[in-house]
Amino acid sequence: MMQPVSQPASADPLLRVENLVVEYPLGNKTVHAVSSVSLDIARGETLGLVGESGCGKSTLGRAVMQLRRPVSGKVLFDGQDLTAMQGDTLRRMRRRVQLIFQDPIASLNPRRRIGDIIAEPLVISGVKDAKKREQLVHDVLGAVGLDPQLVTGRLPHEFSGGQCQRICIARALVLNPEFIICDEPVSALDVSIRAQILNLLEEMKARYGLTLLFIAHDLAVVKAVSDRVAVMYLGRLCEVGPSEQLFAQPAHPYTALLIEAIPVPDPDVRPAESVAVGEPPSPIAPPSGCRFRTRCPRADQRCRDEVPELREVAPAQFAACHHPLIGPA
Amino acid sequence: MTGPALLSVEGVAVDLPTPRGNLRAVDHVDLSIGAGRTLGIVGESGCGKTMLSRAILQLLPKKAKLTGRVMFDGQDLVRLDRERLRKLRGRSLAVVFQDPMTSLNPVLTIGTQLIETLQEHLELDSVAAKMRSIELLAAVGIPAPEQRLMQYPHQLSGGMRQRVAIAIALSCEPQLLIADEPTTALDVTIQAQILDLLAREQRRRHMAMIIITHDLGVVAGRTDEVAVMYAGRVVERAPTPDLFKRMRMPYTEALLAAIPKIDAKPHTPLPAISGRPPDPTRPLRGCSFSPRCKYAWAQCLIEKPGLEDADSPGHQYACFRPLAAGVPA
Numbered sequence: 001m002m003q004p005v006s007q008p009a010s011a012d013p014l015l016r017v018e019n020l021v022v023e024y025p026l027g028n029k030t031v032h033a034v035s036s037v038s039l040d041i042a043r044g045e046t047l048g049l050v051g052e053s054g055c056g057k058s059t060l061g062r063a064v065m066q067l068r069r070p071v072s073g074k075v076l077f078d079g080q081d082l083t084a085m086q087g088d089t090l091r092r093m094r095r096r097v098q099l100i101f102q103d104p105i106a107s108l109n110p111r112r113r114i115g116d117i118i119a120e121p122l123v124i125s126g127v128k129d130a131k132k133r134e135q136l137v138h139d140v141l142g143a144v145g146l147d148p149q150l151v152t153g154r155l156p157h158e159f160s161g162g163q164c165q166r167i168c169i170a171r172a173l174v175l176n177p178e179f180i181i182c183d184e185p186v187s188a189l190d191v192s193i194r195a196q197i198l199n200l201l202e203e204m205k206a207r208y209g210l211t212l213l214f215i216a217h218d219l220a221v222v223k224a225v226s227d228r229v230a231v232m233y234l235g236r237l238c239e240v241g242p243s244e245q246l247f248a249q250p251a252h253p254y255t256a257l258l259i260e261a262i263p264v265p266d267p268d269v270r271p272a273e274s275v276a277v278g279e280p281p282s283p284i285a286p287p288s289g290c291r292f293r294t295r296c297p298r299a300d301q302r303c304r305d306e307v308p309e310l311r312e313v314a315p316a317q318f319a320a321c322h323h324p325l326i327g328p329a
Numbered sequence: 330m331t332g333p334a335l336l337s338v339e340g341v342a343v344d345l346p347t348p349r350g351n352l353r354a355v356d357h358v359d360l361s362i363g364a365g366r367t368l369g370i371v372g373e374s375g376c377g378k379t380m381l382s383r384a385i386l387q388l389l390p391k392k393a394k395l396t397g398r399v400m401f402d403g404q405d406l407v408r409l410d411r412e413r414l415r416k417l418r419g420r421s422l423a424v425v426f427q428d429p430m431t432s433l434n435p436v437l438t439i440g441t442q443l444i445e446t447l448q449e450h451l452e453l454d455s456v457a458a459k460m461r462s463i464e465l466l467a468a469v470g471i472p473a474p475e476q477r478l479m480q481y482p483h484q485l486s487g488g489m490r491q492r493v494a495i496a497i498a499l500s501c502e503p504q505l506l507i508a509d510e511p512t513t514a515l516d517v518t519i520q521a522q523i524l525d526l527l528a529r530e531q532r533r534r535h536m537a538m539i540i541i542t543h544d545l546g547v548v549a550g551r552t553d554e555v556a557v558m559y560a561g562r563v564v565e566r567a568p569t570p571d572l573f574k575r576m577r578m579p580y581t582e583a584l585l586a587a588i589p590k591i592d593a594k595p596h597t598p599l600p601a602i603s604g605r606p607p608d609p610t611r612p613l614r615g616c617s618f619s620p621r622c623k624y625a626w627a628q629c630l631i632e633k634p635g636l637e638d639a640d641s642p643g644h645q646y647a648c649f650r651p652l653a654a655g656v657p658a
Contacts (some may be wrong), residue, residue: 052516195587195601263546293576
């Protein structure tokens with residue numbers, strides 16, 4: 001196993017992921033979904049996690065929750081290793097960590113009333129007093145901008161996608177968690193609704209003192225809410241750094257490529273001509289060495305032979321690249 | 330507009346019967362596009378942009394009622410008999426849909442589908458059709474085209490499938506290509522490649538193209554003209570640089586403002602558009618955007634604004650309280 005890589009060390013991270021490996025069996029082959037990823041998230045911080053489909057960002061989120069058990073590595077939440085926990089201990093821990101998914105309509109049970117859906121986590125965690133539950137549901141619905149009187153008795157199909165996402169956020173907040181994993185929370189929503197939900201997440205973060213792992217494929221969306229951003233490619237971490245710094249001077253060629261590929265809503269910005277070459281290879285047989293080398297303009301023999309380690313290329317900015325675009329060569 | 334229109338949509342309305350009453354999906358739209366030009370149609374889900382494209386292609390659901398005229402190359406498609414329409418579609422009038430998995434036939438090879446289209450419209454013999462298919466696949470950037478002919482759609486990645494769909498659409502040198510959210514299902518780096526490919530082929534073939542999208546970023550650098558749709562109507566229409574620099578319609582302004590910008594500082598609250606689009610089965614008396622518009626006044630609630638000419642040529646907007654001319658957003 002590799003040594004834990006150096007990371008923007010925060011003295012007291014709420015979440016620390018160490019050399020996490022997640023694999024899925026596929027016939028007689030193995031999908032290398034997450035390969036030795038290490039990350040820290042400080043208390044009160046929002047870490048954005050970006051990458052294209054299949055890069056392992058959602059799997060990483062699920063492995064943090066122990067919804068998918070990692071093959072190896074540790075997930076330390078508030079100092080305790082979730083990978084070593086089972087049954088009740090894990091369940092108690094999970095109250096402090098919640099998930100919000102991409103498709104808000106599919107993540108709500110279509111036959112249950114909104115009031116019951118949001119009260120469910122309270123029932124499971126043993127809040128027996130029905131009056132108290134009702135009060136908590138009432139408060140949290142108000143907090144996410146829905147009128148409790150109008151909403152609790154209705155079914156999910158009566159709401160739009162944006163409203164369903166508000167309901168999902170309310171359900172995630174009702175247990176007063178410390179940490180929320182948002183997995184593509186706005187990618188199914190229209191532009192005008194997306195901004196509402198992003199603003200709501202920021203408000204809720206301040207109001208409930210949350211720490212967020214914000215997973216998305218849209219860099220501009222991630223930048224809007226994140227203190228730091230981590231970039232994943234084919235199961236590995238390419239780069240981590242403070243949001244503005246990372247976007248202003250990306251060190252990893254893949255980060256640079258992602259930034260260039262964003263369509264800018266300004267007719268004076270001519271789209272870069274074919275910045276991206278080829279497509280990501282299969283995570284069943286990832287390339288040797290640096291996994292990005294098959295699409296990288298800077299790749300050479302060393303990238304083929306040697307897996308690049310994350311190293312500091314600028315203050316608090318780390319990149320796993322033999323030929324970074326900035327920093328000490 | 331320069332030159333005579335290749336396609337002109339004249340007073341097109343589409344009504345769909347639903348259990349909740351009549352739904353006016355497209356509400357008296359006039360649009361035109363000249364040969365070799367590109368037009369972007371932008372709007373959020375439910376704004377009628379897809380129904381409009383289906384109205385042009387005469388591919389509306391059976392129950393839909395279409396009024397108005399769709400003049401293409403001198404003939405009204407609405408009144409054309411099925412046989413003549415079938416000859417036109419695929420030949421002079423081609424389409425690329427959002428999801429290449431559903432537009433390609435899953436049980437036929439790529440080769441069969443390409444060759445079928447070529448033989449149907451161009452009367453090529455099988456050898457010539459096969460040669461042409463290989464050329465087309467190579468032109469859209471598919472490696473090892475000869476082998477790909479034998480493959481089925483599920484054996485290709487999403488980006489590759491969309492390239493195949495584009496190859497089929499381009500196969501008979503259409504005069505007009507309608508691309509309906511051609512990159513929405515794809516990753517950013519692949520999206521850039523596909524948009525580049527469409528732009529390159531459009532220029533090379535001097536073909537007219539309509540790009541339908543929810544993303545203002547997609548149309549900004551790649552179209553000559555943009556039409557913004559809201560609640561079934563075109564609410565603003567202008568040459569692309571004019572639309573972005575001198576927008577007059579508050580909805581266009583709000584839509585652009587709601588997009589997270591890559592150069593904005595993290596944690597900047599987004600100017601979200603409050604509320605959501607109106608229920609299309611309950612049309613409003615006044616301007617459809619008025620309930621969400623920060624500039625709306627009494628007239629906006631009781632009267633529907635028509636499209637009016639702005640000072641700059643080719644620029645039209647439907648608003649009683651337009652933004653000041655010449656003020657950049």
